[in-house]
Amino acid sequence: MTQTSPSVTGREKAVDALRELILRGDFPAGARLGEVELATRLGVSRTPVREALTRLAAEGLVELVPNRGARVSKWSVEELKGVFDLRTALEPELTALAVPKAGPDDVEELDRLARRMVEVGSPGAGQDLDALVPLNREFHGRLVTLAGHPALAGALASAVHAPIVLRNFHTYDETSLRRSLAHHAEIVAAVRAGDPEWARAVMTAHIRNARAVMVRAAREQENA
């Protein structure tokens, strides 16, 4: 679902820039997004900014209330559950589809990403939870791209955004984090073995593990 076209128009530039800003966490969830503020920051006028906001609203990244402007989306516990239900319905299937399409280079790259995540994710001196976010995006994104199924991928895209905005890896307890990293490695093994059902099963477990972590974190935050 990444934008691959040249994007010469200001609107596309604004969409990509703003999406990246939000996904990278420059704006906290719930933050107000003033049109003039964004226009200044992105170096364009309000018009392309408005169009970018409507588009990101359609992607689910921002919420748009008439006459009251835009905010970075927030998710209630129930909404978060729903988002992970959606991932559960789609991402294991996409993973299974990706398996027969993965060539040696793809497996190699997935393996590299999984190993790198273990490096920066393991507790200790070198741990860097923020570095985990882009690596994780890349890992899941590669699998989705390999699947070669734009319709499913498009439907999944908005569901993948939610946990990213919530800066997820900081909410993992150590056990769940290790489990999650192990899942990545096991998915690579399944892909290498050419076993779609194995990959599907591990991805399902991976998502349900993440769901448990995120739901617990969101519930705690709601009660605070």
Add this chain to the structure above:
Amino acid sequence: MTQTSPSVTGREKAVDALRELILRGDFPAGARLGEVELATRLGVSRTPVREALTRLAAEGLVELVPNRGARVSKWSVEELKGVFDLRTALEPELTALAVPKAGPDDVEELDRLARRMVEVGSPGAGQDLDALVPLNREFHGRLVTLAGHPALAGALASAVHAPIVLRNFHTYDETSLRRSLAHHAEIVAAVRAGDPEWARAVMTAHIRNARAVMVRAAREQENA
């Protein structure tokens, strides 16, 4: 996925009006959508029209090419298959979720819709395939709403649009059409019986039947 808010702003008005125009078939698939033309037709300026177009593009109803305007979406055979894969992944699940939430009134209404579809859909003097389209939308829409799962429903929405734009019932052969109408009745029976798995299975069959019909029709059209 239906817009329930008052929608006082011109943009919302434009989105809803334009979506309805496209779904009702006022514009054929692939038709060019000029901004000034739409602005005149909807009685607003180009600005809200542009925002409506970007939103409908996100819903998958229109395709937006930079500097070259908007067209009503067309689907290749491969894309159509993908869209039905998405429906297969989501709609049976939503149907199963709807079963325990349906009250007597809901069952009654679904039954009424299913019967009405048999009336206007059965070959003979009273057959009116165009009248089938809104009834079918209503039937599936009710089930989705009952499920009470906004995340899944949102992801499904774009997938439901595609067959509607293609004015689907004209492409059904008689056997497939009777089968489709029977599915509706059987889903009502499953809901009445409170059996989610039954409902899920029939909905899966319903979608695969539709998929076969649409794919065949699209392939013929592509070879013409």
Add this chain to the structure above:
DNA sequence: AAACCCAGATTTGTGTGCAATCTAGGACGG
């Protein structure tokens, strides 16, 4: 005759002004 090229016309992209709406804060009355 076919391909190319170039200007005019049309259409989209962007900036900006103004009206409508919302928000914050204080004055007023209970």
Add this chain to the structure above:
DNA sequence: CCGTCCTAGATTGCACACAAATCTGGGTTT
């Protein structure tokens, strides 16, 4: 003291104007 009303500032929604890009048709060249 608390709640309501009202006003001022700020922000969004929309329309319009201009700039940039694309499309069309006719004429020229090979």
